[in-house]
Amino acid sequence: MTKEAILELENRLYSAIKECDLQALDELLHQDLLFVSPTGEVITKEIDLKTYRDGLLKVVELLPMIDDLHIIDDTAIVTLTMALKGYYNGQLFEAKYRYIRFWKHTTEGIKVIGGSGTQIAI
Template sequence: MDNILTENGILEQENKLYSAIKDGNIIALDELLHDDLLFILPSGETITKEQDLDTYRDGALKVDELLPEVEKLNIIGDMAVITLIIKLCGKFNGVPFQAGFRYIRFWKKFGDGIKVVGGSGRAI
């Protein structure tokens, strides 16, 4: 059973990710994000794991509130695809923001855990 992805297992990973984002926990984010991650920002820019981590390292992104609502979660073999609506409040480069976003994230099971391998966010 340990080799099978479950809905509860993915939701646990999502909750770990939310906590790491809100806390700016680079160690936890490093563990949750795959080294070859590709993510498309709401601006359309594609970033890597290191670029994502840099936004936390340099303090550019501070998230004060993160309210997720899962829309769909599909388990496909050793991968999971999840879509969510997330309300975010915080600061980016010192400028306060409050907005809603639709996200899609792709989680994949590896020998060392379940990691995000890709995703995208869009303002709604």
């Protein structure tokens, strides 16, 4: 596991989010993923994929900026700031978020195992 590999995976994740690529999201997210959304809801992999599958979330602009990246044994911790613009449940949104994401090297490869996001001032 290298910083370059994690940055490449982060970029794949951004593309998958923007393109609603369910196959890529399925490959990148661990089966036991837990993510705390900006509303405080705990999201599983299935809930996340269903959001895209049902067309509830459509991201039209995604501008990430990695703040920090640490590798500890077989786990990488990424903090980033991301400006997002899109539609959620048909409603336009535009906001800036701070995320923390955890990538872990598993027998199936490096996967997102958890994270959290919160809205911050633009």
